[in-house]
Amino acid sequence: MKAVGFKTSLPIASPNSFIDFEIEKPTPKGHELLVKINAIAVNPVDYKIRQNSAKDTELAEPKIIGWDACGIIEAIGNEVSLFKVGDEVYYAGDITKAGCNAEYQVIDERIVGKKPKSLSNEAAAAMPLATxxxxxxxxxxxxxxxxxxxxxxxxxxxxxxxxxxxxxxxxxxxxxxxxxxxxxxxxxxxxxxxxxxxxxxxxxxxxxxxxxxxxxxxxxxxxxxxxxxxxxxxxxxxxxxxxxxxxxxxxxxxxxxxxxxxxxxxxxEFMYTRSSFQTEDMIEQHHILNKVADLIDEGVLVHTLTQTLDGLSAETLKLAHEQLESGTTIGKLAIKL
Structure with a gap:
């Protein structure tokens, strides 16, 4: 599958601040879902990790970041009980694992919610982490x-x-x-x-x-x-x-x-506490995302997407990170795969 990542922390203007590469599609186990990603969004945490996680070193394998996604479930692990193949979902991921800047991702069902029916994939992808x-x-x-x-x-x-x-x-x-x-x-x-x-x-x-x-x-x-x-x-x-x-x-x-x-x-407040430490109430994020999906579909809450880019590529991620690093972003920026 196609993915975008980096091997070393470089300024976003550097030719290799992001690189395109191919990696084997992951297989879901236990509570994991395999999601075919339709859209992703970017957040300040993305560029902060890109800037700091590989300083003065070169990683053996490219690091995939990104923690806002929307997609459709293609396969499930043997302990999954909250979703089925074909369900549309949105989620903010787990900062201790590979991110969503890829065509597919495995993600624990307990931090995933049903996609708001009234939103496009891009608008839905813009919501989880901030929400x-x-x-x-x-x-x-x-x-x-x-x-x-x-x-x-x-x-x-x-x-x-x-x-x-x-x-x-x-x-x-x-x-x-x-x-x-x-x-x-x-x-x-x-x-x-x-x-x-x-x-x-x-x-x-x-x-x-x-x-x-x-x-x-x-x-x-x-x-x-x-x-x-x-x-x-x-x-x-x-x-x-x-x-x-x-x-x-x-x-x-x-x-x-x-x-x-x-x-x-x-x-x-650190949104990744529950997933990073596998807390007893980790499933609360599943419940929150479902509640918010209902509130969006009922018209109580509105999405915060203000800008959309097209295509999963190193160049697109560079543009997205440049925008976030400018400090002038209003609402959220998403990328349609």
Missing amino acids: LTAWEILFDRIRISTEKDKGKTLLIIAGAGGVGSIAIQLAKKIAGLKVIATASRPESIEWCKHMGADVVVNHKNLTEEVRNAGLQYVDFIVDFVDANAYWDEMVELIKPQGHIASITGSATPIALNKLKTKSASFSW
């Missing part, structure tokens, strides 16, 4: 209740990106929160409003902007861009006994002691 991340940070990490927390305030730092786009919708339409999202360009501001944000503020003057919007404090804050860069402002803006959560890694320690006087909480 799971947003759902988990709101409902598993902060543990927002759709009953007792309705009407409370949530500040989303980086509202126009892939995760922010779906987090706005979940917070507004499912949890019933008042959503304040950050954006600075006219097009990203408009996108956040389109997704359902009640208020859009400029992250360049975050505290001042939030206060000018009439909010002294907010109940919850989620960071999707840089925890350390915004830490002091998050500490200032979080309500006493509130909760901050972040998906961004930190090169230097986070000053958690600054939350002490407010008795505020902090959580990390």
